[in-house]
Amino acid sequence: MSRRTPLFLIESxxxxxxxxxxxxxxxPARATGPSFRPANPVGAPLASLAGGALARxxxxxxxxxxxxxxxxxxxxxxxxxxxxxxxxxxLAIRDASGARRPLxxxxxxxxxxxxxxxxxxxxxxxxxxxxxxxxxxxxxxxxREAAALDLSAGRFFN
Numbered sequence: 001m002s003r004r005t006p007l008f009l010i011e012s013x014x015x016x017x018x019x020x021x022x023x024x025x026x027x028p029a030r031a032t033g034p035s036f037r038p039a040n041p042v043g044a045p046l047a048s049l050a051g052g053a054l055a056r057x058x059x060x061x062x063x064x065x066x067x068x069x070x071x072x073x074x075x076x077x078x079x080x081x082x083x084x085x086x087x088x089x090x091l092a093i094r095d096a097s098g099a100r101r102p103l104x105x106x107x108x109x110x111x112x113x114x115x116x117x118x119x120x121x122x123x124x125x126x127x128x129x130x131x132x133x134x135x136x137x138x139x140x141x142x143x144r145e146a147a148a149l150d151l152s153a154g155r156f157f158n
Contacts, residue, residue, distance in 0.1 A: 086108055
């Protein structure tokens with residue numbers, strides 16, 4: 001029996017995250033649909049890295065419980081993110097001003113799921129503006145699921 005990967009989409013009303021099956025498609029083109037939060041939550045750069053070579057590679061998101069989650073940032077076309085098995089994945093989009101907005105949060109995507117995400121991302125009209133953020137610090141699967149749920153319910157401000 002295959003293990004389903006939980007996917008949490010950010011609700012437009014901000015009340016709670018909706019948990020979907022791994023087979024549900026994540027299409028960045030749906031970013032304006034009712035399953036996504038229309039507000040302007042952002043992933044904030046790390047102040048400790050400001051001006052340094054690593055500043056663009058790391059970001060912090062704020063969960064609903066107030067916890068801060070540091071992520072490694074990958075461009076959508078960077079293959080590096082595809083090789084991490086145990087992580088919380090945030091699919092984000094950058095607007096013209098450079099502000100980040102989360103589209104979806106997922107836990108431990110399987111290799112097959114990652115392949116589907118790659119296809120969806122690379123075929124999206126806004127692929128150049130998409131980023132994949134990985135939170136790698138939560139060790140156990142339960143901790144990653146809790147982080148994903150917290151991030152899905154969060155305001156995402158640093």
